[in-house]
Amino acid sequence: MSEVAKKGKHISDDFVFSGYVRALKDAWTGAIADADLIELLYGLIAEPLKLKGQTGQPIGCSKKEASGIMNRKKEAHGEIRRHCRDAAVEDSIVENYEKSVLPRLNECKFDLLRIELITLILDSDCSKAVKEELSSLADQENLAPFLARSLQLSLSWDNKLSEKSEQGEEELPLPKFKGRIDPEVPEDIAECELPYVDALVRVYGEEENAEFTSADEIDEFPRYKDHLTRQRKDYYSAEFIRRCMRDTYDAEGDDQFEILEEEVFNGVIDIHGRKFDTGRQRLDEVLTQAANLNMDGVWVNRDTDWIRTYVKKGVCHILVNDRRIRGWLDEDR
Numbered sequence: 001m002s003e004v005a006k007k008g009k010h011i012s013d014d015f016v017f018s019g020y021v022r023a024l025k026d027a028w029t030g031a032i033a034d035a036d037l038i039e040l041l042y043g044l045i046a047e048p049l050k051l052k053g054q055t056g057q058p059i060g061c062s063k064k065e066a067s068g069i070m071n072r073k074k075e076a077h078g079e080i081r082r083h084c085r086d087a088a089v090e091d092s093i094v095e096n097y098e099k100s101v102l103p104r105l106n107e108c109k110f111d112l113l114r115i116e117l118i119t120l121i122l123d124s125d126c127s128k129a130v131k132e133e134l135s136s137l138a139d140q141e142n143l144a145p146f147l148a149r150s151l152q153l154s155l156s157w158d159n160k161l162s163e164k165s166e167q168g169e170e171e172l173p174l175p176k177f178k179g180r181i182d183p184e185v186p187e188d189i190a191e192c193e194l195p196y197v198d199a200l201v202r203v204y205g206e207e208e209n210a211e212f213t214s215a216d217e218i219d220e221f222p223r224y225k226d227h228l229t230r231q232r233k234d235y236y237s238a239e240f241i242r243r244c245m246r247d248t249y250d251a252e253g254d255d256q257f258e259i260l261e262e263e264v265f266n267g268v269i270d271i272h273g274r275k276f277d278t279g280r281q282r283l284d285e286v287l288t289q290a291a292n293l294n295m296d297g298v299w300v301n302r303d304t305d306w307i308r309t310y311v312k313k314g315v316c317h318i319l320v321n322d323r324r325i326r327g328w329l330d331e332d333r
Contacts, residue, residue, distance in 0.1 A: 015124035017076045018069055020154040022246060023116045024101075024147075027109040035066035038076075041151060044096050045080045048088040053079075072161045084155045097148040108192035108321070112239065114138050115184070117150050126153070181308065183240040185233055189215055196235065196317040199327040200228055203279040206329060231317060238314030241306050256300050260307065264315040265324055267293040272325060272333075279328035286325075287313045 038061040068074030137146035205212040218224040295301040
C-alpha cells in the first residue's frame, strides 16, 4: 500500500475510473485535457458497438462532466459502463488500445504507470482471481492488454463517492511523513530514468577519464554506485510527491507540482549556466542550490511537510528528464 494510503485515504486511492484516468494522464506524452482523455477512452467502448448519446450524437464528455468525474461527484457515462464488457468490446479493445492510446503514452513512464495501477488494484476489493489475472497481464512486455482490461474493470466500480464518504474525506487531515519519505525504488533502472541516469553516468565517466555507456559499468566503482543510488532515491521521492499532490489536491495537483518544478528550475538555472572545471562540480553546486531554495512560493509547502531537501534535489533530475536541464558536462549545455 502506498504511503499516502497508509497515512489516510484520499479520493484517488480507490481503483475507480477517475483513478485510472489520472494514472494514464501521468504517463501521457505532452498535455491532454481530462475531457479529451475521457472521450478517447469512451470511444474504445462506444465505437465497436456504435453507441450513441440521447441526441443520437457520439458519446462525448464535456469539461463540466469531466470535472465531476475526476472529483468523484459523477459516474462515468451510463451506456459506457453498461456495455464495457460486451462481446464486441472484448474482441476489439486491446487492438484499438494499441492503435489509439498506447502510441500517445510516454514509453519512459510505462513502468511508473504499471506500478501505479497495479498498486491501486492490489489495494482494492477486487477478487483474488482478478488481482492475479491483472498482475499477470502487468508483467507482460505489451502493456495494452493490462491497460485495456484495467479500464474495463475500473468502469465496473462506482466512481461517485457516497455522501458519507465525502463527509469522511473532508475531515481527513493531510498526510504527514515521519522521517524520510521512503518510495519504492526498482532494483533495475526503469526506462523513464534513462535521461537523468545517463547524464550522471557521463559525469562519472569524466571523473574517471573513461567513456561509460551505461550504469552497469560503474558497479566496480562503489563511490559512484552509492552516489547513483542516492540520486535515484531522490528522483523517486520527487515522483512520489508529484502523485501525493495530485491525489490530495485533485485537479489542482498537477499545477502545484508544475509550480514546484518552476521554482526549482528558476532557482538553479543560473548556477547551472556558470563555468565549472568539471561536470561533477556543476552537478554538486546545482543540487546544493536546490536543497537550499526557499519554497515559500509553493503553497503546498505551507500545508505539508512534503517538500524536503531530497525532494528538491529529485526535481532537478526530473528537469533533466524533461530536457529543461540538458546535462552536467560543458558539452551537454
